[in-house]
Amino acid sequence: MTEQTLCNAMEAHGDTVYRLALCRMQNTADAEDVYQDVFLRLFEQETADWDGEHTKAWLIRAVLNRCADLHRFRLRRPVLVLEDIPDMARPADDGGAELWDAVARLPEKLRTAVHLHYAEGYSTEEIAALLGVPAATVRTRLHRARRQLKDLLGGIDDE
Template sequence: MTEQALCNAMRLHGGAVYRLALCRTQNAADAEDVYQDVFLRLFQQDAADWDGERTRAWLLRTAVNRCADIHRFRLRRPVLALEDIPELARPVDEVAAELWDAVARLPEKLRTAVHLYYAEGYATEEIAALLGVPPATVRTRLRRARLKLKDLLGGNEDE
């Protein structure tokens, strides 16, 4: 892949890769590592003839795989994240922070489905293809995530 094509891919899809990595790893430093690794792997690919959607799908699938690698590594070697130290936390919009804090407490499979559906705008069929699961599984994960979020945030029956 050429440097210009890599720069274009980073400009067009870098935000989605980083947001997905952040959603999965729950750690900005790990998300940055995933971002860097994913685009380094893209640079090493013979991806000159890929269209934009194929590139985006490949990048997101690679990000999911790299996040899984990091998760397996962390299980063997736990670390303290800088975000866990309160004085280093950045102030954010309280309503959005409460929602995304609740999303962060969801199990990884549900959290990933929520992120890809709501933050990235993917359809359930596209998410299914990215994650290698049936579309019905994605819809089930989204439904379960909504129910858990409703419990976590104290929603009413008709909300």
């Protein structure tokens, strides 16, 4: 891969890579590490015949794999996350902060489905292909996530 191709990929898909890494890792330092690792791996790939969508799909899969690697590492070597220290908690920055804080408390599988669907705009079928699960599983995860978010945010019970 050429440097110009890498720059183009970073410009086109860098935000998606970072947001997904942040969604999965739940802190900026780890998300930045994942971002860097993923683009370094992309630089080492032979991508001459890849189109934009293939590159984006490869990047998303690479982010998911790298985040899983880091989670496995953390299981063996736990670390203290700065956001867990009360006097250093991050302030709410906008009106959606409460919602995204609630999303951050969801289990990882639900959080990932919500992020890819609502933040990145993927359909359930596209998410299913990226995660390697049936589309029905993605729809179930989204339904469960919405139900848990309603409970977390004190929503009105429609039923």
